[in-house]
Amino acid sequence: MTATAQIETARAWLRTARSIAVLTGAGISAESGVPTFRDPGGLWRNYRPEDLATPEAFQRDPLLVWQWYDWRRSLIANCRPNLGHYALRDIEQRAAAFTLVTQNVDGLHERAGSQRVLKIHGDIWWVTCLQCEKTTTDLRVPLPDLPPRCACGGMLRPGVVWFGEPLPQWAWQQAEEAVKTCEVLLVAGTSAVVYPAASLAPLALASGARVIEINSEETPLSGAATCSLRGPSGELLPLLID
Ligand code: BJW
Ligand code: ZN
Numbered sequence: 001m002t003a004t005a006q007i008e009t010a011r012a013w014l015r016t017a018r019s020i021a022v023l024t025g026a027g028i029s030a031e032s033g034v035p036t037f038r039d040p041g042g043l044w045r046n047y048r049p050e051d052l053a054t055p056e057a058f059q060r061d062p063l064l065v066w067q068w069y070d071w072r073r074s075l076i077a078n079c080r081p082n083l084g085h086y087a088l089r090d091i092e093q094r095a096a097a098f099t100l101v102t103q104n105v106d107g108l109h110e111r112a113g114s115q116r117v118l119k120i121h122g123d124i125w126w127v128t129c130l131q132c133e134k135t136t137t138d139l140r141v142p143l144p145d146l147p148p149r150c151a152c153g154g155m156l157r158p159g160v161v162w163f164g165e166p167l168p169q170w171a172w173q174q175a176e177e178a179v180k181t182c183e184v185l186l187v188a189g190t191s192a193v194v195y196p197a198a199s200l201a202p203l204a205l206a207s208g209a210r211v212i213e214i215n216s217e218e219t220p221l222s223g224a225a226t227c228s229l230r231g232p233s234g235e236l237l238p239l240l241i242d
Helices: 003-016 055-060 062-077 083-094 108-112 169-181 197-206 233-239
Strands: 019-024 097-102 117-119 122-129 135-137 156-160 184-188 210-215 227-230
Touching: 003 184, 003 210, 003 227, 003 233, 019 083, 019 169, 019 197, 055 062, 062 122, 062 156, 083 097, 083 108, 083 184, 083 233, 097 169, 117 169, 169 197, 184 197, 197 210, 210 233
Parallel strands: 019 097, 019 184, 097 117, 184 210, 210 227
Antiparallel strands: 122 135, 122 156
8 A cells, every 4th residue: 555545544544433542652742852762862961761761770869860850851841742742632622532642751742732641651740759759740940959859858759650660550541441442543653662551552453443553663563553654743643634
């Protein structure tokens, strides 16, 4: 099938589906200027993101990890949603049932107007206290003191999910339910290597859903997906709406 025919087919599936689920990753925010994790250019001060996004890294050097998050928060504060984020908002508005599962912590889906968003890796604007365990939102950039402290005196950590940590239970259960019951799952801008998020597309396929992948590169999911579209999500997603 030609690329144009593939897009036509995917558009028809989305138009007629009673329930749609979407899984997004860092690639969907790339065109907004947010660096991805595993593409070239994702480095900060020569550290690999995978080596900083761990509880061990935070335990070893909370200031270093906080400096990285503070830098990312400032960068994201200056980014805007792109046409890919807006296309997903439009698809939600037309769908009878819709769930957007995101691995992203940048908040750009909400800023684009998406309503039902499950944030399975947390949110970079949340802070959680290591002592009283309260989670609050802190939108200040840059943060005045690093590492930041809670009103109770405890040290705060970023409200995100690091390697080796469990995903927020409620969001994960809803995500599994959504992909098991959807007719179409759209997977955009993820390398599909981080689990358990990477298990959602195989789960959708096993439950009989069509899976449409959008990515600028081939991924481990590309061969299994019902349809795999190669290109930037900011250009391809708007083409999937009538
Ligand atoms: C574009 C584009 C454009 C670019 N248009 N496309 C061995 C096997 C299986 C699993 C494991 C294993 N060893 C360890 C594990 C578990 C581990 C894991 O999966 N590791 C793998 C790396 C092997 N997973 C975990 O630890 C998870 N927890 C867990 O399993 O808990 C179990 C448990 C249960 C009970 C008690 C205790 C534990 C947690 C995973 C948390 C991931 N966290 C991060 C950081 C979040 C916070 C932060 O932002 O700082 O989440 S890591 C990072 O990767 C981030 C992302 O959400 C996640 C996924 O990355 P994503 O979004 O796919 O980005 P990239 O950069 O990888 O890809 C971008 C893609 O976009 C590319 O494909 C590009 O081509 C494409 N692209 N421009 C379209 N314009
Ligand atoms: Zn506290």
